[in-house]
Amino acid sequence: MHHGNHFYGHAHVxxxxxxxxxxxxxxxxxxxxxxxxxxxxLGAGTPYAPGLPIFVWSERTRRRAWSMGRPEATVxxxxxxxxxxxxxxxxxxxxxxDGTLWYPFHGWEGQHVTGDHQRLIDEIxxxxxxxxxxxxxxxxxxxxxxxxxxxxxxxxxCHGYRGYMRERTDERFLHKQLAELRRHKRVASNRLSSAVFxxxxxxxxxxxxxxxxxxxxxxEPTAARIRREWPELxxxxxxxxxxxxxxxxxxxxxxxxxxxELRAVLGWKNVTTEERAAA
Numbered sequence: 557m558h559h560g561n562h563f564y565g566h567a568h569v570x571x572x573x574x575x576x577x578x579x580x581x582x583x584x585x586x587x588x589x590x591x592x593x594x595x596x597x598l599g600a601g602t603p604y605a606p607g608l609p610i611f612v613w614s615e616r617t618r619r620r621a622w623s624m625g626r627p628e629a630t631v632x633x634x635x636x637x638x639x640x641x642x643x644x645x646x647x648x649x650x651x652x653x654d655g656t657l658w659y660p661f662h663g664w665e666g667q668h669v670t671g672d673h674q675r676l677i678d679e680i681x682x683x684x685x686x687x688x689x690x691x692x693x694x695x696x697x698x699x700x701x702x703x704x705x706x707x708x709x710x711x712x713x714c715h716g717y718r719g720y721m722r723e724r725t726d727e728r729f730l731h732k733q734l735a736e737l738r739r740h741k742r743v744a745s746n747r748l749s750s751a752v753f754x755x756x757x758x759x760x761x762x763x764x765x766x767x768x769x770x771x772x773x774x775x776e777p778t779a780a781r782i783r784r785e786w787p788e789l790x791x792x793x794x795x796x797x798x799x800x801x802x803x804x805x806x807x808x809x810x811x812x813x814x815x816x817e818l819r820a821v822l823g824w825k826n827v828t829t830e831e832r833a834a835a
Contacts, residue, residue, distance in 0.1 A: 560599055563590040563718050565727040566635040573638045574815045574824060579727065585823030586628075588635075589613050592750040592806060594782060596621035596629070611822070613808040630821060633808030636754050639730050641812065645738055645759060655687040656742040657760070659751040660706075661769045662693030671769030673702055676746060677709045679766050683792055689713060689740065691733075691751070734758055748782050748789055756803035764790045 561567045561584045570588075572578035586609035589597035597612040597620075598604065609628040612618050621629035658680055662669060680688065688710035696702045697714040706712045715733045716726030726732075733754060737743060743755025746766035756762050768779060783790055788798045804810075819825050 558584075558587055558604070560590050561588040562725050564635075564729045565725060566590055566730075568725075568727045569635045569639050569642075569730055570818065570822065571824075573642055574819045574822075576824065576827065582822075582824050582827045584611070586610055589617065592634075592753055594620075594778065594785075596624045596626050598626075614806055615808075615811070616806065631808055631811045632818065632821060633810075633812040634750075634753075636730055636734070636750075637757060637807055637809060637812055639734055640757055643731075643734065653739060653741045653759075655689060655740055656684045656744055656763075657689050657691060657736055657740040657755065658684070658710075659691050659743070659745040659749065660693075660696065661745065661747040661749070662696055668695070669769050669771060671767055673705050676767050676769070677705060680744075681709050683765070684742070684744070687711065689736070691715060691736065694718070747779070748786055752789065753803045753807050756800050757807055757809075761796045762789055762794060762799050762803065763792055764794075765792050 562581075566588055567581035567584060568578040570584075571581035576582065587598060587604055589610070589612045590599070592613070596610070597617045598610060604610075607628070609630055610621060610626055611632045612621060612629050613631070613634040615631055618629045618631050621627075660673070660676060661671075690706040690710055690712045692703065692706065692712060692714050694714055694717050697712070703712060713736065715736070716729045717724050718726070718729070733751075737755050737758035737760055740755075740760055742763060743752055743758075743760040744763040744765070745752050746764070746768050748764050752762050752764060768783075770776060770779070786802060788794055788802055813821060819827070
């Protein structure tokens, strides 16, 4: 299985939904979209074997994949939505929400973010009524200087390590993210991203504002296109109903498969928990 299928514990979440051992997900027969993007759902610059299916979140992504020469795309919805379905919220009965969960734009192993974190923090603290929880990606979380700057302004957390080459994957990454989102009234970031969409799915009101920062060598026109194409999710206080409709569409709400259907699509139809444990 391509190691990207394990990112953020996606394969683990889907295995658990299908009634299989989440600690040892079977091999997925294809490539799973691991984050929201505006191309075919797959990682840029990553080599993929031709002819294998790709599993994307939304119909819109499937159409883009088809236009880019990947006709084998199948819409299954975002793994995060399967987790939301598996762990229902309390619908306000005992759930207490407060403050904002803020996700600063982050880099990854191959690209680091350039920008003024303190300037962003100043804008956030001047905008949010508080309390503010900053969720840093593992790279920024491990940077003592950057982490200290955010700690002076609020609570700082990290959901864990995404994983790389199936090593050090935090299988509970999405579980921790869902739990934190359900503690907050708002979710915000300086870039439209998976985290903002997840927050909407978890019941938060979204916001996207502040210095967008940039990755080293990033194609900046693409970032500008995102701001033009999804204006309903940008700003300090977007209309929550309009924003939710778009976010849920991008996540593939309404396209989730049943456990039996998902097992068939991912190539797990004949896999049992016992057989996997013995493998």
